[in-house]
Amino acid sequence: MTPTCPLLPDPTLPRLTRAVRGHDQTGAEIEIAVVEERPLTIYLNSQEIVTAMTIGDYPEYLALGFLRNQGMLRDDDVVTGVDYDEDVETVVVRTATQSNYEEKLKKKTRTSGCAVGTVFGDMMEGLxxxxxxxxxIRTSWLYALARRINTLPSLYLTAGAIHGTVLCQQDRVLVYMEDVGRHNAVDKVAGFMLRHDVPASDKILYTTGRLTSEMVIKTAMMGIPVLASRSGFTAWGVEIAQRLGLTLIGRMRGQRFVCLSGEGRLIRDADLAHVPDEDRRHRRKGAEE
Structure with missing residues (x-):
């Protein structure tokens, strides 16, 4: 099922940020909110898989999405339980069939993602x-989504130091997840889709981060045909997207965007005369992301 009401970040949750005192450039004392980081250990049945640093919201979705995007949960696997223990910061995902991933775990490598991100040496195997x-994908949808996403409540606006991933359908925001690593944010979206049986064929995935190989692979593993961002690309990310036929759109700022893969899905129906351009201040900010 596709959610009828969007699932949005709640920056008011007290456990997601902490008030910290410091001093600004003039020496004046200030207090600001900073994002919390917590370790979360993910188990698949009795096998410990990974410990990730996360802000701590939606741990069940994060665990399910991580395992799904790593190819550890297959389409025919039956999930019999997802148990989160807040005291020991652990999620155990249980399936009807036991699995052993010791050999695969030996191949895991650090990726370019922020915080702790791991994919495995044979990550392309799952593709x-x-x-x-x-x-x-209509350009009118892209422009409407960019405006809408930039104005939604978020931890980014409250404390910064966070990445966001947004599941969209046409020009509607369905699910907006944030975390210290963009890979965690997209895994939460994947977990939500898996848990609630959300179809992927008509969806768009929007990320605030770079369009890396990892982001492209995760999007393809989720079955989503379009990945967009206001940030830029990596060469390997583009190469994989082209190989898979995934529509890859980056540098979305104001009237501008660049499509480096899957151009055939684009329908340019927007009248640019009615699309506000981004001012210079926002262009400089975008160039730094």
Whole structure:
């Protein structure tokens, strides 16, 4: 099912930020909110898989999405339980069939993602046979989403030091997840989709971070045909997107964007005369992200 009401960040949750005192450039004492980081250990049945640093919200979605995007939960796996223990900061995902990933875990490597991000040496293996659905993406939807996402309540606006990933359908925001690492944010979206049986074929994934190989792989593993960002690309991310036929759109700022893969899905229906451009201040900020 597709959610009817958007699931949005709640920057007022007290456990997500901490008030810290300091001094500004003039020496004046200030107090600001900073994002919390917490370790979360993920188990698949009796096998410990990874410990990730996360802000601590939606741990069940994060665990499910991480395992799904790493290929450890297959399409035919039956999830019988997801148990979160806040005291020991652990999530155990249980399946009807036991699995052993010791050999795969030996191959894990650090990725370019912020905080703790791991993919495995044979991460491309899970993309074999992946066929992304034919879909259309209207530029009017992209411009509307960019404006809407930039004005939604978020931890980024409250404390910064955070990445966001947004699941969209046409020009509607469905799920908005944030975390210290962009990989965690997209895994939470993947976990939500898996838990609630949300179809992927007509969705758009928007990320505030760079369009890296990891982001492209995760999007493809989720079955989503379009990945967009206001940030830029990596060459390997573009190469994988082109190989898979995933529509990859970056540098979305004001009237501007660049599509480096999957151009055939784009329908340019927006009248740019009615799309506000981004001022110079925001352009400089975007260039630094």
């Amino acid at each position: 074999e046979g992946v066929t992304l659905p034919e879909a259309e």
